[in-house]
Amino acid sequence: MQNLFARPVEQNAGEHLEALLVRRGFTLERILSSGHASPPGFWYDQDRDEWVALLAGDAELLFEEGAERVLLRAGDHLLIPAHKRHRVERTSSDAVWLTLHFAP
Amino acid sequence: MQNLFARPVEQNAGEHLEALLVRRGFTLERILSSGHASPPGFWYDQDRDEWVALLAGDAELLFEEGAERVLLRAGDHLLIPAHKRHRVERTSSDAVWLTLHFAP
Numbered sequence: 483m484q485n486l487f488a489r490p491v492e493q494n495a496g497e498h499l500e501a502l503l504v505r506r507g508f509t510l511e512r513i514l515s516s517g518h519a520s521p522p523g524f525w526y527d528q529d530r531d532e533w534v535a536l537l538a539g540d541a542e543l544l545f546e547e548g549a550e551r552v553l554l555r556a557g558d559h560l561l562i563p564a565h566k567r568h569r570v571e572r573t574s575s576d577a578v579w580l581t582l583h584f585a586p
Numbered sequence: 587m588q589n590l591f592a593r594p595v596e597q598n599a600g601e602h603l604e605a606l607l608v609r610r611g612f613t614l615e616r617i618l619s620s621g622h623a624s625p626p627g628f629w630y631d632q633d634r635d636e637w638v639a640l641l642a643g644d645a646e647l648l649f650e651e652g653a654e655r656v657l658l659r660a661g662d663h664l665l666i667p668a669h670k671r672h673r674v675e676r677t678s679s680d681a682v683w684l685t686l687h688f689a690p
Contacts, residue, residue, distance in 0.1 A: 483656070485661040486662075503665070508688070533607055557590040582686070584611075584612070
């Protein structure tokens with residue numbers, strides 16, 4: 483049985499990404515972050531809508547529009563429309579994300 | 587901000603189902619179970635594949651084929667192919683499910 487909260491024995495700093503389901507129309511991924519932040523000046527600008535849930539830990543997203551900061555705690559989830567530019571400002575060392583990318 | 591672990595103030599016994607995303611090709615749902623079990627003799631027999639994750643609590647599924655029992659703890663997830671008959675044998679009072687149904 484696979485577990486969403488399981489962490490690999492050795493995990494480097496940064497992000498560990500795992501595709502759980504890749505189907506026509508959507509991709510479901512699990513991401514383990516360990517104190518990760520997007521590189522300075524980097525913005526995600528995605529062609530697909532993204533539903534994102536933080537399953538464990540806490541994190542902060544920054545949206546370019548209005549310089550909006552969004553703090554997430556374990557369980558928080560939101561929809562990020564395609565081309566809504568955003569970045570990960572910080573994550574705790576125990577952050578687990580679940581993301582679903584799909585055509586808008 | 588919506589939270590996957592949040593529970594309504596008053597929750598009846600049984601199941602509380604909430605559609606998070608309904609798109610062409612898939613449906614993402616959150617289900618709060620509180621000591622719920624499928625009715626006696628009832629089997630789910632679904633037209634679509636289902637990815638199911640237990641985010642909190644614990645639960646037991648029963649698959650008709652081989653009378654296979656599957657115990658789930660928080661974080662466990664699995665794929666249930668379409669028409670694989672199964673039922674929920676029991677859930678703890680604090681169970682939170684996340685399910686993704688999609689065309690096979």
